Amino acid sequence: MDNIDIVIVIYNSEKWITDCLISISKLNYSKNKLNLIFVDNNSKDNSAKIVNEYSGKDEFGSFKYIGLKENLGFGTANNIGVQQGNSPFVFLLNIDTKITEDCLSKLQAVIAKSDWNTAAWELRQFPYEHPKAYDPITLETSWCSAAALVVRRELFIEVGMFDSNIFMYCEDVDLSWKLRANGYKLLYVPQCVVYHFSYSLPDEVKPNQLYNATFNNLMLRYKYGGIGDVLRGYFLFFTLFLRKSINTRNHYRRLICNLILSLPKGYKFRKSRYKSLTKLNFHPKFEIWDFEKTRKGSFYKNEIIDKNPLVSILVRTVGRPNVLRNTLCSIRNQTYSNIEVIIVEDGMPISEQMIIDEFKDLQIKYLATREKKGRCVTANLALEMASGEFLNFLDDDDFFFADHIEVLVQGIVNNPIYHAAYSIAFEAPTKILSGERHFSSEDYYINFNTPFNYLKLVENNFLPIQTVLFSRTLYQKYGGMDTSLVVLEDWDLWLRYSSEKEFYYVEKVTSIYTVPYNSYDYINRTKLLEDARQNLLEKHKNTRVSVPIQSILEKSKRFKFNFLEIIKNEIKENKFIKIKYRIKQKMLVVFAKK
Template identity: 50%
Template sequence: MNNETEIKIDVIIVTYNSRKWISNCLESISKSNYPKERISVVIVDNSSSDGTCEMLDNYNSPFGSFKLIRNEKNLGFGKANNIGAKHAISECLFFLNPDTEIHEDAIRELMFCFENDGEDIALWELRQFPYEHPKYYNPVTLETSWSSAAACMVRKSAFTEIGGFDENIFMYCEDVDLSWRLRLNGYKLKYVPKAIVYHYCYEGADVTRPTRFYNSIKYNILLRYKFGNLKDVLRGYLQLIKLISGHEQFPGSRKGLLKIFLVHFCEVTPFLFWKVNNKKKLKSLNRKFLEWDYEIRRDRAFYFNKLPNSKPLVSVVIRTIGRPTILKEALISIRNQTYQNIEVIIVEDGSEISKSLIFKEFQDLNIKYFSTKERIGRCKAGNLGLEKTNGKYIVFLDDDDVFFPEHIEVLVSNLENNEDFLAAYSVSFETPIEVESINPYISYKKLFHNVIYRQPFNRLLLFHHNYIPIQTMMFNRRLYEELGGFDENLDLLEDWDLWVRYSLKTDFLFVPKLTSIYRVPADSEERRKRYLRLNDALQSVREKHKKLIFSSEVGKIVSELEMIMNSYPIRISEETIQKIPFSSFFVKILRYFKTKVSKRFEV
């Protein structure tokens, strides 16, 4: 596509005392891998007093057009953006905060989505670095329930249709309001993880900004009046009372919260009027008020993201068993990966049921497909997949699990930057599902999202039970070449057995970020049967581990044991040891250290 046929885009930036940020923001836009003559920049200044406008008056613009609009007073974020949108000349409105810098590929990624997505997609949200917004989104469809206006692109026609940002919201929560009104009008919102923006709104983790703190709370309550019901409003007040009566977030916060409580009554009228006028439509809107949030959160809000310095080949091994409609979602989650140097090894245990789907719908992926023709079992199928890998790193993905788009990127980055580790694992959601149908497409109901394991690496705990779901782990192929793959004598818990064997060779790096989902049956009877099968397998695998562990260097578990010992009283009696929630095998290990190593134990 030549420059003349590239779609135009308007970048709208609202400034208020933004002198220290705006130059870098504009420079990042100018370095974009998108024709600068197709980019228009509209800056709306909310009466800055730090020289922002004077700096912009002297700016030598490389863009197709550049406008600076001065407001005589601070009109607020939403209203200023609406003014900018009125001066826009294209269908693509890219709202961008001044304290940001976009990645060079960000605009091209946004425009690719604009050209290829359906007309029902009205908003595209960028992925923020170094701290990604922690809200949940669908890792397959990439749909989200609301989007941050710090960096997002909106169809101008849809934006105009709903009346733009609500100008009754001065600052904060106007993006939630915009998102919900777009959805109320039949539009969808999409997360674009391949479009990266560096957002410097936080100087670091655990930093509370008073303006953000107060306005987020005030407008959360007002949004409850606008979109919620009486229970939502009352819960909001209860949360506010808890904040006021609790520990101060920062000096003077209690007084500020009391002021918010009084002032918000003067602002509630337009929110109630809107609700009355849209009462029927509101019944169809699925909106959430989760304390002060609007969507469930993924761990961690303040994980520091960075791109990997190198991009070695990663092999993804998928075992499937005649379930193409289920496999499809796993493959889409791989297509969505922000890391591109991937090969996918698919082993179908049995007949070639999924082959046609794979080569019809996923020709864009680097897939190697193998069918065993006859059923050979999970472990043999997994080992066949391992034999076919070529990557420096290997990761498993069962056909009914999915990755979030940054999963491989995050694990590769951590392993490449921590060469002492040969394996790394992250956090995942466990999601009970009720399958409604599987043909022609899978349809299921997600009951909830749970984080079962967020355990930092501890070898002794790993000997006792598995806290590393299979899809969360990435390991260097050196481990496979030296120690082999799955034990083909096992029917279940083969991944746990593999992790224990690998842990005798290397420590595992724990990455405290949620990057995947594994699904479990919601039906109570199915779960009971599953539990019984796993419990039987648990005992047999533990018997195997006894011989394996005692044949290894006992010194490797000293530090982990010390961690456990330090969590109990300094002088531990035999009776206390018996109460520690480990099997008798691990009580024997504790007894060993009681008598041979640690003087903390009482004889």
């Protein structure tokens, strides 16, 4: 990437322009290689004046202002801006953004390493990251948000640019699908951050987004989907009438208008059905109102923290370098930089050469036991080798999304009373083909999404091993894994580590936990785990668990325990903690409330 055109569409944007321009001027990238093109959708405020009177115009390669006589919409305005430039790369940027200083320099390095058929690179949005799932190994994504998107000019023009029939919202999905239908790849670049001030509050629902995005979702079903997709779209559309709104009358009016418009416009979109859809057997996805599986946590507030403690990622592996490779790629993609990787191979050093050849950029400590030692021994060896302030297991068949370590470190640093933090995981049924594991985002489902509750953890493990980041102090106090256990050793570890203080819960999907795709293998695995579960329950049946009373008191206020229901549930659900002890703990809650 050398010269780049930055195309910015404005419409009554006077409050954003100055800050956006200042952030661009602070980029550690040659300013004479940046060509700024502003396209004004007929603003009625001082947007034109602020742009035209900007004092720093001369520091850029070029600086253009294009004033339109009417509001043509986001996509069409961007098309006009792109046609006014000639750089090989175009940076489509929303005006309500600020770019971090190293954003383009980092992106330049990524583009230099990208394949020739990579068409676009989506930058990460702060403080609220776009929630769609992406491949944690390759960082490929099914579609890119145009709020902060760099695209190859020739390919953008080749596929017909943005669809001028889409006024606002979903035009970036349409563009992404056209690029993919022509055989091009799209990449997510999580280390390149752009602050996007799209939402003023978490869970905010913007009216224009609600009505335009749902309408255009329906139009894309006409353009790309089958009759079943269109019918499901109308079903979803009718459910919007049940949605509560502050202005019910206006809500119904806008929905009815969209419903009436949907038939003639849908016919128009159907006629423009993209001809390349069958070229590469390309099949777009419709996930309710989304276009990809979404990661829970869309309004988790990300931030860049000052502290940067060393984190040790502990990887257990056993003679399968092709599987381990993908796991290490997901570690390489982490946005958090201060990481060391501890790899312990149970048996002969089969993976050693692959690690040396392909992962020189990672700080790795490697050990092969040469003789089979088992899961718990290899885990304890990794714990002994680690030097990080915080530790996180990642088995060789599981994966981190790029923000996993960053998000969990942020959780602990901002909440120092906790010694461990955990997040949510996708469960992914996985096939093994030619020695490599393959999974599809179509099969993702959230299997572990539970706010911390020690009593629930006593009954069932809701913490997959890779979801927990914990302090070294816990290991020093409670030791490593119980070597007498064959499986569920992580459950036993979490019970000990959380016996005095609960774990901090981060309500965001940041990792993937794989399970067998084959039903026979899955049943055998389930049986093995259930047998091991009974053994673990037997091991702890006489354990006097010390549950923090303060933690229970806080939860009692939240859930409003009823004493009779407590006794009934305890008798019904008790597994291995003595009923008397557990009822006693909750009785304290009841009497404390009174």
